[in-house]
Amino acid sequence: MSEFIQLDALLQVVVAGAIVGAGLPALFALGVRLLAPAGGAALAVEGAPSGTDAAGPTTARPTGVRLAGAVVCFGAVLAACAVGIWFLASGGH
């Protein structure tokens, strides 16, 4: 079968695809949640990066910690987009 399928390349695509393709939306969702006015109760998200935990107080405006967490989340998403554009521009496809 390996003649027809490059198994190592396939595996890389699956693993990296799952991390990036599913991780970025999750980070984005976390960012949206941190900025959400109602605050919500403490949230147990497995695999969420430490330091961005949504355990802040329930206030109408995001507090400093929540805001910083959201900035980290959206920043990571934007950085990933920039890497994507750089990859296209460098002709790496």
Add this chain to the structure above:
Amino acid sequence: MEYVTETILLALVVVTALAFDFTNGFHDTGNAMATSIATRALKPKTAVALSAVLNLVGAFLSLAVAATIAKGIVDANIITLEVVLAGLVGGITWNLLTWLLGIPSSSSHALIGGVVGSVLAAVGTSGVLWTGVLSKVMIPALLAPVIAIGVAALGTFLVARITKDLPQDTTSRGFRWGQIGSASLVSLAHGTNDAQKSMGIILLALIAGGAVPADSGVPFWVVLACATFMALGTYLGGWRVIRTLGKGLVEIDSRQGMAAETSSAAVILLSSHFGFSLSTTHVATGSILGSGVGMPGAKVRWGVAGKMLAAWGLTLPAAGLVGAFCFWLQATIGGVGGIAAVFALLIGVSAAIWIASRRKPISADNVNDEWDGDETPTAVVDAAESFTVNAAEATAEAEATVAAAPTAPSREGVPA
């Protein structure tokens, strides 16, 4: 006479390659923009305009053109202008037919199918590298949707969990932006990858025709023309395909749309990075399906998905059949008449498909209408029937044109 034939052939290959580029644009608009249109993150016209601009920019972003088509799939020494012309006609015909039926299907696979078919007609099975066909076309076509469904389902599931107790207007506001951003990246990637295919074909044709030296880079007018035609095609909006992708497969909200487009962008870029290139269309369709699989309570119309999968399986043989027929027609008539016959056939078939599409037009105005449960079967049957009728008329018309051409010698009947 030889010189005249060569020049006409070169000109027609360039025009046909641009036509393919155009169909590639409008066929693939939905890959990036269908979800943003379905969730009303963007107005339909705004979405296609944005996608068109990004395709245009993408085409200029990188010019790392590999001036090869169907590399590793057919014997490179066999690729003549005649083979390329017939292959392009096969690719365009399949693109238009699947557009008529509202089925997203891979433009690159259609082109490869057309070229494989015309190579088969030109030199027989020895010209095709079957291992390459299997490993670069057939197997990736099966794996791409599976990978994309998995990634998008995981992403959607995580997003749904993280945002489950947030009010919907809060998530909609945030996620619409994320959706537009990720869809834009898909558009940009499409412009960079797909416009280069047409540039590669035109460059190859120019070199073969002696118009530019063999070591030439892509002339600027070729880059400009390919980028423009791709953008125009995108702006026209393949509304039929957009409707199927946005409304037909899954009822989608902006969280699913964002997860689906991010999955598409990530899988497309990573797969080309790791040298395991997957079709944009297959990945995008799989991602949208995955966003339905991962969303608790969402309904996925597997019947519609099954039809798509069937169409993907048919892409190679169907485009190949048209490509083979075109090459045969060209070789049988020979000379300028042969080339003219193939070109007339292309125009006839395109016109017939366009006329058939007018019977149930889909535009920016009705692209988001509720999906009727019975829609696909009846629409497909209707469209297929009218296509058959119109195609028969068009073929007759094309035959008449050919027969009227002074250079065309008498020949055996062309199967309708």
